[in-house]
Each structure stands twice: as structure tokens, then as C-alpha cells.
Amino acid sequence: MPAYDDLMAFQRTTEALAQVAGRTGWDQETMMPVGAAPQRAEEMAALEEVLHARRTDPRIGDWLEEAHAPDAAADANLRDIRRSYDRNHKVPARLASELARVTSLAQGQWATARASEDAASFAPVLAEVVRLRQEEGAALAAGTNRDAYDALMQDYEPGGNAADMAAMFDKMRPRLRALRERALGATPAPTVAGRFSAVQQIALSEEVAAAYGYDMMRGRLDTAVHPFSSGSGTDVRITTRVDENDPFNCLFSTVHEVGHASYEQGVDAAYLLTPIGRGVSMGVHESQSRSYENQMARSEAYCGWLFGRMRDVFGDIGVTSERDFYRAVNSVGSGYIRTEADEVNYNLHVMLRFDLERGLILGDLDVADLEGAWNDRFASDFGFAVDKPSNGFMQDVHWSVGLMGYFPTYSLGNLFAGCLMAAARRDVPGIDDALAQGDPSPATGWMRANLQRYGALREPTETIRHATGEDPSAEPLLAYLEAKFGDLYP
């Protein structure tokens, strides 16, 4: 099978360059001097040009025709390479390079404009990003029966489509709204208060990250405006953010990113720098971050341990019982910010973005009307008005970097997390006893053994099915939420 070997040698170099590109993005968010932004945009465009040329190299087509897969891993590698080759062949090099350049600039302009609540200065560059992504979506949809939005979604969730997402949302919406109404009508949860120094928060986050299995010998933790995980293989970095008035933001952001990073760190070392040596989709990725963040770290068992640990670290934190602490951690409120939303409201935030971004890509919504559309929809869905752009349509980095089609995978991840944790609790009876001791390893160990180590060996839905033994469905998540929040807001 020389064709397969030649293809994989070529691919390995491409994978290594993709890791460099990812880390250059990490650097941009964590280390880059502010004055370097225009030069960085040229650097990112240059990397994108090289990667695009490699991913569309005509030799790949020849190799793919001749290559035979000796085993299931090779078969999965060929499937992934073929998908990427077909995809990148549809996108002209000029467009790929332009997208890299514009999104790099737009990300910087988003950060600046967001800091000064300057929606007007962000709109032109966002319009340019949308225009380029529309063009890309149309190119990808050509010759398929997908529309431009579904075509874009394939990059994040192979096999996913807006109709399925809409059906999922239709099933979730009434039951989440009912939970929300119930919580908002009940006695408000207590809140923590105290002095939460940045240094102590970071130290606690590092301690918790290690307990959740994050390996600092193959990663590092820094701060950034928007928490994220970056890289695959032996260099998987995470970022978090710190609010000295709120100890939960840093801690749960960290555990969330540890979920993502553990997936990457957990993939079989034999898959290093191959197409299957990384998480299979954004939805499955988010199943890990949400399992870690919500189903483990926000569980009543783990909150019991965390209550004691936080009192050790910070002294008086304003609540005095494990139950009140658990209620504070899981307070259902009326916030503006998706990333700070509780488990009940979170998916409602995603539904809003899903509809708006689909409108942008399909041409039903102009960028000029985006802020108004967001604010109207938000008032209708959440019952109060957006007060400023950083609490509204400019809160997330995603659209500035062109990530339309990505948001719904967050909700899909929550759905998958529901399926996975139900299976883990079925298979491993001691999960909550260990969490009550501050030890998530029975749960994280189940994830590693049943999902993480396989990387992208199987397609997303099949990955969940293999781990759980069942077809994915929204029911486990909804049942979990109704049990948890029914107890919290009786």
C-alpha cells in the first residue's frame, strides 16, 4: 500500500503545519503585542495559503484513487482526507486566503470595538466577513442538495444540518422555557460574595484542572478575553478569564476548557498528527466540555467538595452550607452573556444565534440590521432589553472570525453530554461518591476509555452511539435538567 503511505507522509506535514497555524492563533489571543495585528493578518493568510495549497494538491486525488486502507484507522483517515480534499477543492485559494486575512483583522477590530461599545466601527468588517462566508458557503453547497448554511456547518459537525438542529430546538424549547419560568418565579438562589484574588483563582483553577485530568506537561493555562482550547496531540493549551468579583467564571471556564483539552490529550498516541488524531466534531467536543463543566463540576456531589475547598482558599464566601453553595452555583437568572448562562438558559441563547446567523448567511438578514434584530429577539426571548453591544451581538468572538454554523454545535454538545453522562452513571456506580471527594476520575476515566481515546475514528453520531450503546437523543439531557432544576426550584 505505497499510495496510502505516501499520502499519510504528505498529510503528516500538513497536520504539523495546521498545528502551527492553530498555535499562531493562540498566540494572537494571549501573547501578541497589540501593534502586531496587521502583520499577523498577513502571516495567518500566508499559512492559510500554504495549507490550502496542500489540502488541494492534485497528488492527493491520485493517492486517494489508489490507496487501500489496511485497517479501520486507515479507513477513517482516508474518509477524513477525502472530505477535506473535496471541501477545499471547492473553495478558491484566493477566497481562502482572503478569509484568513479578513477574519484575523476582524478579530482585532471586534476586541477593540467591543471594549469601547463601538458597534458602528465593527459593522463594516463584519459585513465583509459575512460576504466572504456567504461566498464560501455557496461554493461548498454547489453540487450538493445543501444550502450555504448547512454547507458551512459540515466543517464543525459532519453530517449535521439546520433542519435537525431546528427539530432539536423545537423539542427543547418548551421544556427549557417551562423550567426557566419555574425558576424565575421561585425564591432566588443565594449568591457568593467575598474577595477572590486573581492569583488565588488561577491557582485553584490549576489544581482543579489537574484533578480533572489536564496534563500540564503537554499543555498550559493562560488568560484571554474569551476562554478557549487550542491544539492537538502533545501541545494542547487552554485559556481562562478572571473576574475578581466572581470566582465561578474563572473556575468553570477552566473546567469547560479542560473538557475540550482532555479530549485532545486523551486521543490514542498512535494517531498523533493524523486526521483521526483529534476530536471528531465540535458537537462531540462540546459534549466533553459540558460533561466536565456542568454534569460533573456543577453536580451536587462535587459542589459539596468545592464549597469546602473554596472556603479554605478564600475564607468567607458569603454562603454557609453545601446546599446553599450548590444553589448559588446553579442559580438560574436573567443574564445577557451566553458563556455565563446557567444550564437552563444556555440553549435559549444558542437558539437566538442559530436563527440570526442562518439569516445572515442565507441573505435574509443584513449586518446593518443585526444589532436591531438581536435586541428585538433578545427582548422577546428573555423578557428584558440589551443595554450595550458587549452584552448583545458583540459579546462572542465567533462571528468576527467567521464561525457561522458553529453555534448550534454547542447545543448538540449539551445533548450528547446528556447521553454520555447517563451512560457513564449507568456503567460506573461510584461517580457521585468520588465527585463528593473532589475526585472526578471515575467519570473522566469513563470518557477517556469510551470516547476520547478514539479521536475521530468514528463519525460524530457513531462516536456517541459506540460510547453509550444508544442512539443520541435530547431526552437524557432534558430528564437530567428537569430532575436537577426541579429539585433546586421545587
Add this chain to the structure above:
Amino acid sequence: MPAYDDLMAFQRTTEALAQVAGRTGWDQETMMPVGAAPQRAEEMAALEEVLHARRTDPRIGDWLEEAHAPDAAADANLRDIRRSYDRNHKVPARLASELARVTSLAQGQWATARASEDAASFAPVLAEVVRLRQEEGAALAAGTNRDAYDALMQDYEPGGNAADMAAMFDKMRPRLRALRERALGATPAPTVAGRFSAVQQIALSEEVAAAYGYDMMRGRLDTAVHPFSSGSGTDVRITTRVDENDPFNCLFSTVHEVGHASYEQGVDAAYLLTPIGRGVSMGVHESQSRSYENQMARSEAYCGWLFGRMRDVFGDIGVTSERDFYRAVNSVGSGYIRTEADEVNYNLHVMLRFDLERGLILGDLDVADLEGAWNDRFASDFGFAVDKPSNGFMQDVHWSVGLMGYFPTYSLGNLFAGCLMAAARRDVPGIDDALAQGDPSPATGWMRANLQRYGALREPTETIRHATGEDPSAEPLLAYLEAKFGDLYP
């Protein structure tokens, strides 16, 4: 001139990728998790493969044949591209990739072995680096009348050669030895003592770096094992190191790297991401770092200001007069470490390396005999014995990353610095009065106006001649050293 425009558009992407490669090297020294080293070696090899393919792209040959330079800057760009094209065409892609991979690994093994004084574990990988560099030197020398060592030197000092270096060293050696004998026979200089916290040292270094013109909006300061400057254009980063028992190591390392970084930051913005948009050679680069570090920061005038500032920051520092502080800063001693050597001993350290590395490349010295040869030569030149590898042949990172042919440019830089500062003091009478106020800007301003802004517009020797109006010579440096250390050790 479409050929020139096409060539420069292609070149601009290559320059951007080279910036990424440089920053990936920076990351490896400052941010990379230890467990990522093998993967990083593959990433660096992948980048090198891409850069090599671009630098040997046959289209460059066609463009170079057709291109006409509309002005002096274009002429210099074409000269540089032609030199790089010819050079890289001589080196097989397989060898370039192998060099990148092996030197990346060797650098990690050097750091590990150095920390544990384990010369034996470093020798095999160093032998591999030497073998590859011999092969590269032979390839580069083919068709020229240069030997392999001179051929390698062209990458660092275009136009330089070992015969000129040897002649320079022959002229410097007796006068430096005489100064050394005089100093070691005189009353020893006083030494500073006190508590020098890492945090305060870094803060003082940042303050001083800013005064010397380093722009943090287009750079950043971190710590690393070996201080270095990295990058061109609008993202020029420096590192330093901190020894809590010695406040001078961090401070003067920083000023040294600020000299390098100021050269890169000072180049005309119109040259960004073009071949002339960076320092022209290592020798000219070192002229900047040594002017900043020695001729400015270690001057009697600046030491007067620094004495007061350091007492403000650290309290009692063990010396009580400006003159004693100046003597402590410029103490001539008997140390093992090149980077910590005083101005009198420094070039003697370089001469040792120059002869040994030339022997390695020309096959006159085996890596197996390197430690012994180093220790014998050191005892002969400096009069005392090397006590451990980290104080001997393993002290510098250079050979692990294949930088043979580089060391002599350090001395050439000192020579150029002597020429430049003599010219600056001739042209700008107020330099020392300003330095006495902690203000190096008259001197750094002269450097920016007369040298830095031109980047690589002119060849190295011509760059010095244009700035000073005279041919480079060792005489100004030797006269400066004899006056300074004749006064310090009367």
C-alpha cells in the same frame, strides 16, 4: 516591471511564513510545554520544508532573470533574493528538513543535558548536528573558492570569511591580553550585594528597555534560559534571564536584546515583510546590542544614573559611590561564561569558539574530543580549569541548533560598535550628558537615523561605512577599551 512585482508578492508570503517560523522558535524557548518537544520538532521540520520549497521555487529563477529594479531598495531586495535562491538551491530539501528536525531535538536535549551536567548524553546528538552542517557547508561551498566553514558563515555575515576574522583576532588578542593582565594584577573591583527580587529586576528592566527605545506595543519581554531577540517588523520579542543574586545579568541582558530589537523595530516601515526589512547581518546586529549594552549602559555616565536608580529600587546594594558602582559594573574577572564576560575578556571567549567550531566543521576536531579540546584551550587562554560542562562547552545554545560560523560575528559586532559609537560621539556632543541623566536617546537616535532605519538596504561593511563615513577597523574599539579600562585599572 511585472516580474519584479510578482516576485515580491511571492516573497512577501515567504517572509510572513519565516516570521511564523521564528515565532514558533520563540514559543519553544518561552511557552512550550516540555512534553511537546518531539511534536514540535516535526512542526519545525514541516515549516522548514515549506520555506525551503518556496526559496527554491523555480519561478524565482525566471522572475530574477526578467526583473528590473526601479530603485535602490528594489535592487537590494533582488540581491538578497538572488543570494538566498542560490544558497537554498544548493541544499537538498531532505537535508534542510533533517537539519530542522535534528536541531529542534538537539536544542531540547542540550537544555536537559546541561541542567544535569550530562555531557555524554549530549554528544551523540551534537555529532549528528555537526555531520549535517558539514554536509550543508560542503554543498554551499561547491562551485565557490570558499571552504565549508566560510560557506556557512555567509548566512550570518555576507562577505565575511575566516581569514579576515583570524586577522582581526590576531590584532585584538595581544592588546586584550595586555588589558586583562593589567586588570587582574590590580586591586579587584568592588562587588554589589543585596536582595534583588526577580519581580523588581524585571520591572527595572522594562523601565530601562523603554528608555532605550524598545516599543512594547510591538514587542514583549519574557524569560528564557538564553536571552534572545526574535522577529522583525511589528512583532519583535525579547527574552532575558534573572539571577536573584546578581542584578546585572538581567539588566544588561535586557539592554543587549533591546539593541537587537531596536534595530528590527527601527527599520523603515516601508520595508515590512521584504528582504531588506530586517538587520543586514549578525555582525551589524551585534554592533547594535553591544553599543547599547556596553558603550551606552556600561558607560561611566550612565552608571552614575543607574547607581541612584538601583538604590531607589533595591535599597542598599553594597557599594556607596557612583565610581565604585561603575567599577563593579565593569569588573574584569575570570569567569567561565561568555555571556557574562566583561568587555576585555569577551572576545577571548569568542576566539576559543571560533577555532573549535572551525575545527569541527573542517573535520579537524571530532565531537568526541570537543569537551577535552575546550577544557585544554580554556585552561591555556584563561589560566584556570573548567569545572563542569555547563561552565564549559555546553554553556551556549548555539552549537545545539547548528549555529557554527556564527560566533565570530559577535566579535565583529564589537568592532563595528567601536566604529559606530566613535562616530556618534563625534556627531552628537551631548551623548554622555544625556546618559548621565538616564537618557540614551541622543545615542539611540543617532543609531536609528544613521543605521537602523536602512535595514538591509546596504551590504554589512557598506552599512557601517555609510553610518560612520569611514572603513570599519578594530582601532576605535581597542582605543575605547584601552581608555576605559586604563582608567578603571590605573
